[in-house]
Amino acid sequence: MEFHGSMPSHDLTYSDVFLIPSRSGIRSRLDVSLATPDGTGATIPIVSANMNSVTGPGLAASLARRGGLGVLPQDMPLQELGEAIAWVKAQPTQFDTAHVLPSEATVEAARQRLPALEGHGIVVMDGETLVGVVPATRLGTALADARLGDLVHGRHPALEADDIDSPKAAFDAMVAADIEFAPVLRHGRVVGTISRKSAVRQAIYTPAVDASGRLRVAAAVGINGDVAAKAKALVAAGIDVLVVDTAHGHQEGMIAALAAIRSLKLDIPIVAGNVVTAEGVRDLAEAGATIAKVGVGPGAMCTTRMMTAVGRPQFSAVLETAQAAAELGVHVWADGGVRYPRDVALALAAGAASVMIGSWFAGTIEAPGALQTDASGRVYKLSWGMASTKAVHERFGRLDPYELARRELFAEGISGSSIYLDPLRPSVEDLLDMITSGVRSSFTYAGASTVEEFHQRARVGIQSAAGYEEGKALPVSW
Ligand SMILES: NC(=O)C1=CN([C@@H]2O[C@H](COP(=O)(O)OP(=O)(O)OC[C@H]3O[C@@H](n4cnc5c(N)ncnc54)[C@H](OP(=O)(O)O)[C@@H]3O)[C@@H](O)[C@H]2O)C=CC1
Numbered sequence: 001m002e003f004h005g006s007m008p009s010h011d012l013t014y015s016d017v018f019l020i021p022s023r024s025g026i027r028s029r030l031d032v033s034l035a036t037p038d039g040t041g042a043t044i045p046i047v048s049a050n051m052n053s054v055t056g057p058g059l060a061a062s063l064a065r066r067g068g069l070g071v072l073p074q075d076m077p078l079q080e081l082g083e084a085i086a087w088v089k090a091q092p093t094q095f096d097t098a099h100v101l102p103s104e105a106t107v108e109a110a111r112q113r114l115p116a117l118e119g120h121g122i123v124v125m126d127g128e129t130l131v132g133v134v135p136a137t138r139l140g141t142a143l144a145d146a147r148l149g150d151l152v153h154g155r156h157p158a159l160e161a162d163d164i165d166s167p168k169a170a171f172d173a174m175v176a177a178d179i180e181f182a183p184v185l186r187h188g189r190v191v192g193t194i195s196r197k198s199a200v201r202q203a204i205y206t207p208a209v210d211a212s213g214r215l216r217v218a219a220a221v222g223i224n225g226d227v228a229a230k231a232k233a234l235v236a237a238g239i240d241v242l243v244v245d246t247a248h249g250h251q252e253g254m255i256a257a258l259a260a261i262r263s264l265k266l267d268i269p270i271v272a273g274n275v276v277t278a279e280g281v282r283d284l285a286e287a288g289a290t291i292a293k294v295g296v297g298p299g300a301m302c303t304t305r306m307m308t309a310v311g312r313p314q315f316s317a318v319l320e321t322a323q324a325a326a327e328l329g330v331h332v333w334a335d336g337g338v339r340y341p342r343d344v345a346l347a348l349a350a351g352a353a354s355v356m357i358g359s360w361f362a363g364t365i366e367a368p369g370a371l372q373t374d375a376s377g378r379v380y381k382l383s384w385g386m387a388s389t390k391a392v393h394e395r396f397g398r399l400d401p402y403e404l405a406r407r408e409l410f411a412e413g414i415s416g417s418s419i420y421l422d423p424l425r426p427s428v429e430d431l432l433d434m435i436t437s438g439v440r441s442s443f444t445y446a447g448a449s450t451v452e453e454f455h456q457r458a459r460v461g462i463q464s465a466a467g468y469e470e471g472k473a474l475p476v477s478w
Pocket residue numbers: 050222223224245246247248251253274295296297298299302304336385386387410412
């Protein structure tokens with residue numbers, strides 16, 4: 001990356017900067033590879049944050065199916081983590097995971113899973129028997145206490161897995177049957193679902209899979225307790241990447257945790273953070289991390305900057321740490337503060353190998369937790385910071401009340417935030433479409449066909465607040 005003009009002496013965040021187009025030999029945005037060079041096997045440079053409101057098994061599977069990587073949070077009990085990892089590994093790579101409910105379930109229960117929007121549906125099953133399909137749009141008009149079984153009318157067409165020899169064949173079959181969405185069967189058993197959109201996605205994305213062809217997944221550990229034992233258990237459960245995570249990653253406790261993990265000689269990428277300086281990256285790399293997680297304070301749920309003044313504008317944090325990482329042959333994940341596809345492009349321009357997204361993904365169908373509806377009918381999910389009073393309470397609820405009260409005093413995050421689903425992009429996959437199409441386009445503007453080339457070729461300028469404002473669309477006349 002190079003600055004257009006001179007490099008400023010003050011630190012910059014994503015809104016302060018923009019990308020300048022340069023002569024390009026890339027003819028199509030589809031000629032761009034978004035695969036990350038960080039050794040995680042992800043085919044798009046997107047990871048989901050290890051936050052309880054963001055990454056559960058459902059989101060991790062959908063993300064990996066489109067080439068990204070979900071990081072399960074350190075707060076899940078080990079047994080639950082093991083089950084979540086096994087569940088992700090058992091999900092189809094080619095088809096979507098079905099939203100299954102029994103015929104006795106109510107419309108209300110279904111509404112907590114899916115918004116009443118086209119392209120989605122509930123597969124109604126009693127045990128192994130397929131009863132039928134309720135398109136999600138039907139949930140908008142049905143009575144809340146109606147049984148799903150009573151909403152199944154006629155036989156909704158299903159697709160035979162073995163008949164679908166290409167995404168286009170699946171798409172065409174749905175057009176011919178005049179449906180947006182179908183269950184997929186193999187030998188009479190439901191093996192997943194497919195929609196017109198997911199058929200198109202299948203042709204564009206490459207799933208992130210392990211050596212056995214199963215979806216990849218990561219999990220996080222903190223720095224306290226028997227870190228090595230937990231890391232070992234997670235690797236035995238099947239994780240592909242380990243994340244060692246704490247607010248202040250440049251501390252002796254982290255170095256000791258990494259030393260304990262190093263002694264296990266695990267053959268997977270080890271991510272550690274969070275840091276925002278070159279020295280931080282050097283110390284983590286020396287202790288055994290292959291990826292440094294970068295970002296203190298940019299997160300949407302994060303109050304660290306206002307509580308402590310500590311942190312660093314994220315563009316400069318990524319730029320400095322990525323330069324240090326490149327010298328050491330390690331990588332950087334840019335963690336936090338991403339609100340638009342442009343932020344992902346700028347994090348990659350600054351040298352990040354992957355970009356971690358939290359709160360934006362909390363407002364999706366796949367995020368953990370039930371959908372809620374506000375007084376005006378808008379659908380949202382709850383989110384909260386991992387250092388918030390709520391998270392601390394859940395993490396240490398089993399402790400002695402005095403110890404819990406002591407820890408709650410140190411909260412550095414928001415406990416209750418409503419993240420609204422975008423009616424045009426209710427699924428994490430819709431957000432991935434938006435992000436990756438934006439970033440593919442950024443790459444071609446820079447004449448780059450890979451993440452490494454983008455690191456080399458990106459030209460970044462500095463803009464005023466008015467410059468940033470000018471870039472926004474104006475949905476109403478002025
Ligand atoms: N990226 C960011 O900006 C931030 C992210 N977070 C996220 O919140 C979650 C919880 O993290 P965390 O609070 O570190 O909890 P952890 O359970 O990982 O514990 C952190 C350990 O470090 C010690 N410590 C020393 N100084 C600090 C400090 N300034 N802040 C926090 N701990 C410190 C703590 O001791 P003691 O409690 O006795 O002080 C404790 O032993 C993580 O997922 C983390 O990523 C949290 C804050 C900022």
